[in-house]
Amino acid sequence: MTWDPDQYHRFRSERLAPFEDLIRWLRVRPGMKAVDLGCGPGELTRRLAALLPDSEVIGVDSSAEMLPKEPGFELGRIEDIRGEYDLIFSHAALQWVGDHPALLAKLWSCLKPGGQLLVQMPYNFEHVSHQAAARVAHSLGQPVRTFPMLPVEEYARLLYDLGAVDFEVVLKVYPHVLADADAIVEWTRGTLLTAYQVTDEFLKDYRAEVRKACPGAPVFYGFKRILMTASKP
Numbered sequence: 001m002t003w004d005p006d007q008y009h010r011f012r013s014e015r016l017a018p019f020e021d022l023i024r025w026l027r028v029r030p031g032m033k034a035v036d037l038g039c040g041p042g043e044l045t046r047r048l049a050a051l052l053p054d055s056e057v058i059g060v061d062s063s064a065e066m067l068p069k070e071p072g073f074e075l076g077r078i079e080d081i082r083g084e085y086d087l088i089f090s091h092a093a094l095q096w097v098g099d100h101p102a103l104l105a106k107l108w109s110c111l112k113p114g115g116q117l118l119v120q121m122p123y124n125f126e127h128v129s130h131q132a133a134a135r136v137a138h139s140l141g142q143p144v145r146t147f148p149m150l151p152v153e154e155y156a157r158l159l160y161d162l163g164a165v166d167f168e169v170v171l172k173v174y175p176h177v178l179a180d181a182d183a184i185v186e187w188t189r190g191t192l193l194t195a196y197q198v199t200d201e202f203l204k205d206y207r208a209e210v211r212k213a214c215p216g217a218p219v220f221y222g223f224k225r226i227l228m229t230a231s232k233p
C-alpha cells in the first residue's frame with residue numbers, strides 16, 4: 001500500500017496532540033535553519049515554520065504522494081540527510097528508518113553547535129492493532145514488517161553518549177476514544193498498513209482480529225509514543 005494523505009488526515013486532530021506536546025520544548029531563536037524529516041503532507045511543517053520567525057524550514061519526505069508540491073518541500077530519504085541545522089525535527093517518521101543508534105548519530109552530526117533535536121515516534125507495536133497486522137501478514141505469506149524501536153531508556157543513553165545537554169525522553173500514552181474497532185482499522189490503514197499489501201483478504205482477516213480484541217463502541221485506543229528533545233552544546 002502507498003501513503004495516502006486523505007486516509008492519513010482522517011485522524012488529524014488525534015495526531016496533533018503529540019505535536020503540541022513536542023513543540024512545548026521548542027527553543028525559538030531568530031534566523032534558524034530547520035528541517036522536518038518525514039514531513040508527510042506538510043501540515044506540521046507549516047505549523048512549525050509559523051513558530052520560527054525569519055527562519056528557513058524545509059520538509060523532506062520519501063513519498064511523492066504525501067509530499068506537498070510547493071517550495072520548501074523536497075523529495076528525499078531521512079537517512080540521506082546532509083547539511084547543518086539549528087533544528088532537526090521529526091514527527092511520527094523515524095520509526096520507518098532502521099538502526100536507530102546510527103540514525104541518531106547521523107542526525108546529531110547534522111546539528112550545529114547549540115542546535116536542537118526534537119523527535120516524536122509512535123511506540124505502539126505491542127498493541128493488537130499492530131500485532132494483528134503482523135499475524136495476518138504472516139498467515140498470508142507476506143513478510144512481517146519489523147520496526148527498529150529501542151527500549152525507551154536506550155534513547156536517553158544514546159543521547160547522553162552523543163554528548164547531549166538539556167535532554168529529555170518521555171514515553172506517553174495518548175488516550176484516544178474512537179467510534180469502534182473499525183475506526184482503529186481506518187487509523188492503521190493511514191500509517192502502519194502502508195507496510196503491507198492490503199488485499200481484500202488481508203483487510204477482512206485484520207478487521208476480524210481487531211473487532212474481536214476491541215469489542216463495543218466507543219473503543220479506547222491507548223497509543224504510546226516516545227517524545228524527545230536534546231541540545232548540542
Ligand SMILES: C[S@@+](CC[C@H](N)C(=O)[O-])C[C@H]1O[C@@H](n2cnc3c(N)ncnc32)[C@H](O)[C@@H]1O
Nearest residue numbers: 038039040061062063066077078091092093096
Ligand atoms: C506517519 S507519516 C508522518 C507525517 C508527518 N510528519 C506528520 O506527523 O503528520 C510518516 C511519513 O514518513 C515518511 N517516510 C517513511 N520513511 C521515510 C524515509 N526513509 N525517508 C523519508 N520519509 C520517510 C512517509 O512517507 C510518511 O510521509
